Amino acid sequence: MDSALVIGGTRFIGRHLVEELLEHSYDVTILNRGTRENPFADDDRVDRVEGDRTNDSALEAAAATVDPDAVFDCVAYHPKDVRAATGIFADCEAYVYVSSGAAYGREEIPKREGETPLEPCTAEQATDDSMETYGNRKAEGDRAVFAAAEQGVNATSVRPCVVYGPHDYTERLDWWIDRVNRFDRVVVPGDGTNVWHRAYVEDVASALRIVAERGEAGEAYNVGDRRLVTLGEMVELIADEFETDIEIVHAGTRELEAGGIELDDFPLYRGYPHVLSTAKLAALGWESTPLEEAMARSVAAHLESDRDGSERGPDREAEERVLGILDTF
Template sequence: MPKKILVIGGTRFFGKLLVQRLLRAGHQVTIATRGYAPDPFGNRIARVRVDRRNESAMRAAFQDARFDVVYDQMCYSPLDAAISARVFGGKVGRYVMTSTLDVYRALPAQNAPFNEDALQILAQPIDAAYPWHDPALANDCYVAGKIQAEAYLLRDGSLPLVSVRLAHVLGGPDDYTGRLAHYVDLVRARTPLRYTHARARTSFIEAQEAANFLAWAGAQEFLGAVNAADDGALSAYELHARVGQALDEPARVRKAGADESGPFSPFDLATPLVLDTARAKALGYPVKQTDDWIGDAIRQHDLAYV
């Protein structure tokens, strides 16, 4: 049955892919952005131009609106979460927040994958006085901001919350992060990868699959946190080797010395950061394998190098 859906964000990377899937499924889609980035959707969607960090603007934009599902791609702090709760409380059937595997960085390192219950989200402190919206602090406060955003929404309870803790998203022509391209460039230039721990693996998900997972999560009835990843974690060392295999080039490496500071490349971790996907599987999601797409994603980035 077609639904009325709001996507906060939705003009970049897997957010754009999410909107495409929702449209193909026949839903009525509105995107809310500041209007700076173009989108390819034409008259198939409605658009609201608003700064999601401006509460008065958000209240004015959505005063009389009701949505079956809200996808919030831009909730980065408890201040953002509070705005959502006050603007959309009682007005949405389902609120899907895009979170991240990085929330588990706050926990002691472990060799086993992290399941959703590993992070006691209700026990997390919320710092409303921190300058969350200071652009100069965006990178430094990213992990704490996501954790506290989840914590605020869960404690507030006015929104039917699903927090999708996405693995590192790779692949696709709109991957603006440059993370996978970094390894392609090293291999093509025959420059050694400096690495720290060859077996400190982390989880990945392909961009199309990230959009699929979000679309699926919005159509279900469960609430709470859910990990979203493809099975088959890789370390930076192993990812670099996969690039060499896919491009039929030597993947040179050099272990960093104790006196060298890092990180030396994306995903070069000191300890594993892997997601347990058991809950997603139990809920019926067909979790895929990293091996199914990583080679194609590497070769796609290689085209940009050529």
């Protein structure tokens, strides 16, 4: 494959995917509405087609104009959009849908492709825009991919867990990096051993390319760091990058009440472990970035940005009240 169309391509996963494809000598075109800054505006290696991916006519025009070998659908949030895209790009060598680990409908450790059932999706959920139905809609998008493959389309799905790294607009990791950077004492919810599987964004980008090149039609592939770390270990990784000593202060439900905080208010906290098996993707030759290296790049990007994650978690004043209670014990 020589040419690729990235639907999206300017914000987070799509932006890293474009860079990954360029590094592997693809001719790249991005399709988006142009409502966000285009980081490739001055890069003559990247062409751009303006269009709304929810408009089938825009996709048809891109298919005719670009005639890509591979299509990467980074911003398909409703199953009807996946069904349309798999039809419009049916003759391409590969169509890769960016799904999500949230598509899984049962708590298992780990969640495995083809074994752990997916979320159901009603007609009402399929057209909803709320986060409550995000997993349902992604699951139905997966089923659209499987149905297309049965009709001969080389369609595949990639399911990332929580993605982090440079240009992460969610700022979930930024909140923790900011805490470690600014304070000697960092409040960690619970005992710090909870696990919410994470995926470094450059590894998600390489997974998308590898699945397009080597994946099997009708298959889904999980992607996440090959080495799992707890929330507490993640905070320690950040501290190691700053070469600083911090005190991790654990706080349970009762202690957090002093600050009006709940466990789920902390970014990247999850009560039940969320773990995806990545063996199927690794069998294609994919590898993940060492955690220390991934964190170093994430911290460097954080320091170069104006992101602090302040809207993602508890404010420091509330945490200070919790620390005050703990200090009296």
